[in-house]
Each structure stands twice: as structure tokens, then as C-alpha cells.
Amino acid sequence: MQRVMVTGAGGYIGTTLVPMLLEQGYAVRAVDRFFFGHELLRSHPDLEMVREDVRRLKVEDFAGVDAVIDLAAISNDPSGELFQDVTWAVNHRARVRCAELAKQAGVKRYVLPSSCSIYGFQPDGVIANEETATNPLTTYAKANEQAEHGVLPLADDKFTVVVLRQATVYGYSPRMRLDLAVNGMTYGAWKTSKLPLMRDGSQWRPMVHVRDTAAAQMFMLTAPADKVNGKIFNVGSEANNYQIGQLAQIVVDTLPNKVEIEWYGDADTRSYRVSFDKIESLGYKATRVAEDGIREIAAKLESGELDRTSETITLDWYKNLVKWHEIIRKVELYGGIFDIPAEEIDSLRRSEAAE
Template sequence: MTQTVLVTGAGGYIGSVLVPKLLQQGYKVKALDRFFFGEDKLESHENLTIIKEDSRRIREELFAGVDAVIDLVAISNDPSGELFQEATYQINHIARVTTAHMAKKCGVRRYILPSSCSIYGFVDKSVTVDEESPTNPLTTYAKANEKAEQGILPLVDNNFTVVVMRQATIYGYSPRMRFDLAINGMTLGAWKNGVIPLMRDGTQWRPMLHVQDTTDVMLKLLTADHDVINGQIFNVGSDKNNYQLGPLADEIAAALPIDVKIEWYGDPDHRSYRVSFDKIERALGWKAKWTAADGALEIYDALVSGQLDSLEQTITLKWYNDLIKWHRIIKEVEKYGGIIEI
């Protein structure tokens, strides 16, 4: 029997990669999103149902016939989380907990929560954290993710499988491209100016994860044995993608077919965490396929070829602020349902 998956945040950076994969695998998909970045990020398909809705207004009838939920929806990245703190807690925490409760009530069998390794916050550089390590979320984004985990994991039972993915920092090409992510931003700077912008001081540890790898894990979790994953937290990434940011920038510069220099900016970044991914490799037999060099070359080629031909939506916080500005202007000048033509 064909299974139906409800994906929230389906038009986002990860969702616009995940949804086509689900459809290719034969799933039916209900794709819920506000589509701030446009509905064109998902191509039409006979098994795809677009639901243009806010996750804070989710209704029980949306879960009819749904077998699994992948709850991607989030205000993404730390700068957006700090500017829109209330909305971040509403969406990243409360809305996802509400979605999980509704899913369980409506008979959905499986719920996947994509969380973040950012909840580890700052860890001594000599320490490698695992899923049992204490958390130390430093930002609104990280704190909201932790609260979502805490609100959803207690829902597990034999009829409702819940699993948490603590994802490393994502990179790689997506139809809803983002250049406010470390590797992606470095690659854009190298292509555009021959300069990789790097936040001081470059010694901070950060695990990285390609968007193709994390969506592969989501597919795997849809069919993984209940007894192996239920109630479990998995760090998702790989040891080869545990980078200090300085050497990471050097690796990207060496991988690209152009001359690149590194340019330092800002105050030292106090977020630093080195993460163990032994659990997911052991439990699910999964290993990441992509490296930072692979991802940088993929993005560079897309820029050179013109596949990435519009960059205005790719800095999330800037786009949110633009939408708010335009919304205010339109409200001020709109009359009788129109602007010029009424």
C-alpha cells in the first residue's frame, strides 16, 4: 500500500530536496508550507498535494490518511531566530509539539523531528559530544529545538514511533538555495569575489552535513525498525565532516578551480562543538557520502552554469525583512483590493 507522508516546511531548503525524493520512492506527499520563497520550488506531481498553510494553524483533518510526519518547519538560522524570537518559539517549538500531538491522536504511526546539533552550544575543544552529553543551547533557534525535543519525545509508545535527528550544519545545492550557511556562503564568496568570508577565529568546531545526506536519512527512518529508532535521538553527520572552520575554508579554497583568499570578519564565534556520529552509523548502517569539497564544487558549478540565477531569496533573514517591508507598503497603498487596477 502506498504510504502518505506529511512534510511541514516542504518548500524550504531541506524540504525542496526531500519532497522529490519521497515522490521518486513512490510515497504520496502532503506538502505544507507558507511558501515564503515561492511555490515554484516544488514541481507538480500526481502524488503531491500542496497545502499552503501556517504550521501554527494546523488542523486535524490534514492528518487524514497520513502514515508519517517529517516536521521540517522552522524559522531557520540564528540571526532570524534572534530577530523573531516569539515566532521562533511558536513555530520551532509549540507548533511542532502540537503537530506531534495531533498526529498521534489521528492515528499517524511515525513522527520524525529534524532538530539540530546546535543545541550542544559550546563544548571544550578537547571533547566530542554524543547523544547522552549535556546540552547547552546558546541561541533562540537552539533553545526552541531543544524544547521541541523535550515536548515530543514523551509521546512515544508502541503505536507511535518518534525519532529525533540532531542534524549537523547543512550545506549543498537546493532548489530553495541558502547562502547564509557556512559552506554555501564560503563558496558564493569565492565565486563572486575570489574571497571566502570567515568568522574569527577559525578554531571553532562545527559538524557539517550535505542536504542530500540528511534527506537520505529521513527516507531511511521512514522504514527503519520501530524497536531500533523509537524514542531515540541520533546525531546526523559524519566524523569526516567535523571541521574547524579555518581548515574548512582552506579545503574549500583548494577544491575550487579559481584563486581564492580568506578574509576574516566579525568577533570570535563562541559556538563550538565536535560531535560523535557513531550511534547512527552503528544502529542504521548509514554513512554520509558527501564532503565539504564535494558540496562546494556542486554549488560552484551551479553558479557558473547559471542554474543558480537568482540570489535575492538566498539570505533568509534579508528575505524575511524584505517581505515585511513590502507587506507594510502594500497595506498602506492598497485600495479596493488592488494597487493601480481596482
Template structure:
């Protein structure tokens, strides 16, 4: 494995993964629309930026690619519900097409970062392993499940396919997200000493630090094909299975400030605990971080000014803002510009009069 193509490379996870791959000596093709800016990835001799929509990838993009990590996604439940059709296009159809193109062009490995959210709601005492019947409740979760079903049958002796069902991710990233549970709780605690928590706090969620899940992606590039091919791995740890009320209490105890919990919304019926025995036994991997570690990391970055909450850090809000700006720009764009006019366009207009 030498040349790696990463979709969604400019996103929350991609901005942690790509530098790790480069540090390990890989050549990386970073594919993204870069909705959140092209400044999140530092230039590198072995980094090739491909500014393209994942739905428009062609065979030429996969020339000399040895492996694909298909991170691209409309990446949370609120965005999925707002943009249902697009979520199926991106999270399901484009990823299956990417896997097909990668196989056709001779890539040896395809890694699909999916989500534990496809377990949806499970019985109170159930702990979901990779064989548990899935129960996706949202568009985001359903699209992930369809992607899994689409790529796994492509596996054969020459093309290894592996699925990562990631727990809910947390921790610092250059493309920061405060619409993730632990990250959002930490910001509330830092900003005004309040952790906002959706009722009723008994719902279970598995969590995984962004550094841990990207370590797994690197591990899956290095693992023997006969061990991982066609496999699904839950990615997280038993220590990071949290009831949200207890999670908020752990975060509050970890931070050097007074914190109270403030409840909001109707009871959240999504609840699932996840078993992570398979990845620990088969690959010998153990998560390094806890929620307290991630919360303190984010708190310190906020304190020292290296991190701030902006419109970009709430995914759905940023998508809506981009669409709003597009509408405004279309209305005022004339002769190839806003205040300035491109000379060649103006001359063509004058010549036509």
C-alpha cells in the same frame, strides 16, 4: 508507510526531500506557507500541496497520514534572534502540536529534524554524543531543544518518535540558501575570490550535505520501529567535523579559481565537535559527501547559470523584505486591488453612497 506529511516542504531541505519521497512511491502532503515561492516543488500525481501555516494545522490535515517529517522552522540563528517569539511558536510549540495531532489521528511515526546547535559550546577536547549535556546558546537552538523535550514523551508502542540532530547543512537546493557556512563561503570564492570567515577560525562545526540528511529521513521512514523509537541520532560524519579555518582551506583547494580567506567580526564562541558513531552502528548509514564535494557542486551551478544569489537566498533578509512589502501593500490596497479595482467591491462602495 505510504502517506507522508512534510511540514516546511517548500524550504531548503524540503525541496530536496519531497522529490525523493515521491520517487520512492510515497504520497506526500506538502505543508508550507511558501514564503520562498510555490515554484520550488514540481507538480506530481502523488503530491498534495497544503498552503497553510504550521501553527494552524488541524486534525483534518492528518487524515490517512502514516508518518510526519516535521521540517518547519525559523531556520537560522540571525532569524531566531530577530523573531524570538515567532521562533518559539514555530520551532517548538507548533512541532509539539503537530506531533500530538499526528498521534491522535493514527499516524505511526513522527520524525523531528532538530539541530546539533543545541550542543552550543563544549570543552575544547569534548566530542558530543547523543548523551552529552546540551548547552544551547541561541533562540534557535533553545527552541529546537524544547521541541525535542516536547515530542519524545509522546512515543509509545503505536507511535514512534525519533529525533535527528542535524549538523549544519550545506549543498545545492532549489530553495537555495547562501546564509549557511559552506554555501556562503563558496559564493564568496566564486564571486570575488574571497572566502569570508568569522574569527578566529579555530571553532569547530559539524557539517552534513542536504542530500545526506534527506537520505537519513527516508531511512528513518523505512527502519524498524523498535530500533528507532524514542531515539536521538546525530546526523553527520566525523569526516565533516571541521574547524572553520581548515574548512575554508579545503573549500579553496577544491575550487578551480584563486581564493583567499578574509576574516570578519568578533570571535565566534560557539564551538562543538560531534560524535556520529550511533547512527553509523545502529542504522548502518554513512555520509557520502564532503565539504569539497558540496562546494564544487555549488560553484559549478553558479558558473553555468543554474544558480544565482537573490534576496530569497538570505533567509533573514527575505523575511524582512516580505514584512516591508506587506506594510506598503496595506497602505496602497484599495477596493481589492492596487491599480485595478475589483468590480464587485467598487459596486458595493458606490451602492453604499
């Protein structure tokens, strides 16, 4: 049985990937801060949960691991801009260090899920492949690009390194995100029968279903090393290259309720269309399109299993954690709020008696 370490295992992709790995007979070491809770990953005999910050990993944490899928990251552009220093520390430096530690520990394979957002704005008519000059426009994208530059040189005959540039992810996951394009559009249109859309709708975005990108990461665990080592692959499909206006119309046509598109704002300059020929040439194929994600999210909303909360909006949840932490730090004493550990009380009494 191969053991795979998944960092960021408690996140949007991780909570989909880990069960898929377990179903395929892998043992999984799930590493995360678990900001969104441990319960999103169900217990399993072959699942080991490790609560740790990826910036604090040690070489011994990789003992017995055959492969690493390094998902841990501060997610999305708004979070990256608000927490710039942390984004550089986690999305860039911690990932390079993770790859270095994995290699030192004798891990055979390292997979870095990066992002197609590093292509940024591309001129009309350009379909970006893995050789296209990158143009990262945000802290999130820039940190991903630097992580790629840091891990790829580590590849050698004994350590296979693969970079996956993921398209924008959509679809239902236990750690649900409604701050992603398809997911957010679907929720807003279902809830309000209105779909706010940033002008002018002509901008291109590549998309990929969460289960399809998880499948690509699993695919790279067994792909022949001589075909993938030290290489970059875009993850998605031509069928999932959408213009935003086209995508909005798909949401309108797929949902059962009547939905009105409402345009707002200045034109978004981020536009990129992506080629996925390279990964498909190896035999990988995405199997889902936007309609599939829209239907599954709408079904979860209809059943009441899903609703919009601060936990489904990544930046809102990060802000809440920071706010609550500050409040708790101001009122806690001796490691508690109302309940103070008995040993702390005994220590306080001894100190008072000595005085």
C-alpha cells in the same frame, strides 16, 4: 503507498527531500507557507500541495497520513534573534502541537529534524554524542531543544517519535541558501576571490550535505520502531566534522580560481564536534563531504543557474516580506491595488445608493 506529510516542504531541505520521497514511491502532502514560491516543487501525480501556516493545522489535515517529517521552522540564528516570538511559536510550540495532532489522527510515525546547534560551546576534547549535556546559545537552538522535549514523551507503541539533530547543512537545493557556512564560503570565494573568515578558525562545526540529511529523514520512516522510537540521533559523519579554518582551506583548494582568506572579528565561541556512531550503527551512512557541495555550487554559479539574491539569504528575504506586506497594507483597498473585485464595487455602489 505510504503518504508522508512534510511541513516546511518549500524550504531548503524540503525542496530536496520531497522529490527524493516521490522518487522512492511515497505520496507526499507538502505543507508550507511557500514564502519562496510553489514552483520550486515540480508537479507530480503523488504530490499534494497545501498552503497553510503550521500554527493553524487541524487534525483533519493529517487524514490519510502515515508519517510526518516536521521540517517547518524559522531558519538560522540571525532570523531567530530578530523574530524571537515567532521562532518560539513555530520552532517549538507548533511542532509539539503538530506531533500531538498527528498522534490524535492515527499517524504512525513522527520525525523531528532538530539541530546539533543545541550542543553550543563544548570544552576542548569533547565529542558530543546524544547523551552529552546540551548548551544551546541562541533562540533558534533553544527552541529546537524545547521542541525535542515536547515531542519525545508522545512516543508509545502506536506512535513512533524520532528526533534527528542535524549538523549544519550544505549543498545545492532548489530553494538555495547562501547563508550557510559551506555555501556562503563557496559563493564569496567564487565571486570575489576572497574568503572572509571569523577568527580564529579553530572552532569545530559538524556539517552534512542536504541530500544526506534528507536521506536520514527517509531512513527513519522505515527504521525498526524498537530501534528508534523515543530516541535522538545526530545526523552527519566524522568526515564532516570540520574546523572552520580547515573548511576554508578546503574551499580554497577546491575552487579553480585563486582565493585569499581574510580574517575578521573576535573569536567565535560556538564550537562543537559531534559523534554520529549511533545512527551509523543502524546502517545509515552519509555519502558526501564538503568538496562535493563546493563543486556542485560552483558549477551552478558558473552555469548561471545560481546567483546571490535576497531569496538566498533567509533573513534578508524575511525582512523583505515584512517590508512589502506593510507597504501593500497601506495602499490596498477592497482586497486589491488597481484591480478591485467587481463584487466589492457593486457593494460600494449599493451602499452609496442607499445613502
